[in-house]
Amino acid sequence: MMATEVGMWVGSAVRTVVRWMALLLLLQCVGSHPSFTVAGEDKHVIVKIKRYFSFPNSEFRNKYGGQVDYYMSSRSCEQNGGLLTADQTPAAHESITDHLRKVRDVANQEVFTYMGGDAYYSYFWEEDPAKKCDPKVADTLLNCIFEWNQGLFAKLKRNGRGVPFFKGSLYSLAGAGRLNGYDAYWRDGYPAHGQIYLISRLDITKKEAKAAWYDGDSYARINPDTPYASFGIVCGVQDGISTSTTTMTTTKVPTTTTTLPPKVVVPWAQEHWYVILLVVLLPLIAAIALIVVICCCCCRAGDKYTRAAPMELREVSGKCGVWNPREAERRCRCV
Incomplete structure (x- = not known):
């Protein structure tokens, strides 16, 4: 008993x-499900920019022996208190276009800059084989998630991977497209190479032209349509996170007037379950x-x-x- x-x-x-x-x-x-994530994760987030600054192609020649790549571009921005820019709003797109026009070389008909967004995490750090992106494997290109991942964008998530803005590294893929309400400024037929770095290009032969996106390699010389001699650098100094949408104004370089929301904090219970x-x-x-x-x-x-x-x-x-x-x-x- x-x-x-x-x-x-x-x-x-x-x-x-x-x-x-x-x-x-x-x-x-x-x-932890995306539908229940904290504010700022996988949503349309805007980072305020205090100011933009830029460098011509001579920056690469004078400091890096003519080596033109993503890493040298990022280093130049960081050494001067900024980061590679995010093309996150129409206002930001206008500012990037203006600075590309400033650093143009009269000998070239186009100018390029590396951007502060890429699909690096999907390729190098993704642990799930079903979600991994590999530029050399066509079946995985839809897994390439482009993310704004510089500075405050990276701090919005625990893993630091940034905020997604575009899915797929080939324009012809079914299911490829914009994410989280961000605009896309791809040139017609792009992304065309299945590559994971984002490059902005301006045709300076056209007075009213706007910058357009290319997908490229971390080294400019790899792709024939992104000649390294035509690269400049456009940087931005981040100021804070804003949840309001930036609006265009009639001035040449629109400004953003927003207020900072409360700091994005992961709930203690979720972080220490x-x-x-x-x-x-x-x-x-x-x-x-x-x-x-x-x-x-x-x-x-x-x-x-x-x-x-x-x-x-x-x-x-x-x-x-x-x-x-x-x-x-x-x-x-x-x-």
Whole structure:
């Protein structure tokens, strides 16, 4: 009877623990689902820009021995207090176009700059094979997610990967397109190479031309349609995160008038779900262990008394009996 009760208690406790674990895991999955992410993640986020600045192609010749690539461009921006720009709004697009026009070389008919967005994470850091992007594998090009990932954009997420703005690295892919409400400024027929870096290009032969996007390699010389001698650098100094939409004005370089929202913070419960799990499970496990120990002790005590009873009855039933431990034998004469 005692063993049956112990089994029932232990089974009930185990079921309770399993239910709590399932509930907490479900809450964790819901909390991390894209539909339930905190404000600023996977949404149309705008980062305010204090100012833009730019460098002509001579920046590469004078500082980097003529090496033109994404990394040298990013370094020049950072050394001067800025970051590669995000083409996040019509106002930003206007500013980038204006600065490209400033750094043009009269010997060239076009000018390029690397942008502060790419599909680098999808290619280099994505751990899920089903979501990984590889420019050399055509079947994976839809997995290439372009993200604004410089400065404050990267801080909006725990993994630092940035805010997605375009899916797919080939224009002809079914399902390729804009993400999170951002505009796309691709040149017709682009992205055309399946590559993961974003490059902005301006045709300076046309007075009213606007900058257009190209997909390219981290090294400008790799693609014939992005000649390294035509590259400049356009940078921006970030100021803060804004959730309002930037509007165009009639001035040549529109300005943004927005207010900063509360700082984006990941809920403590979502960030430290494992602590809650331990707080709930450890007392339950301790309670189960205590119940098992108590029940085992009770069972042993019961068995002890049960074994002792027959001996007592045998001693009482005899008329006389002597137990001599020294002789190790029992001598009893019954009348």
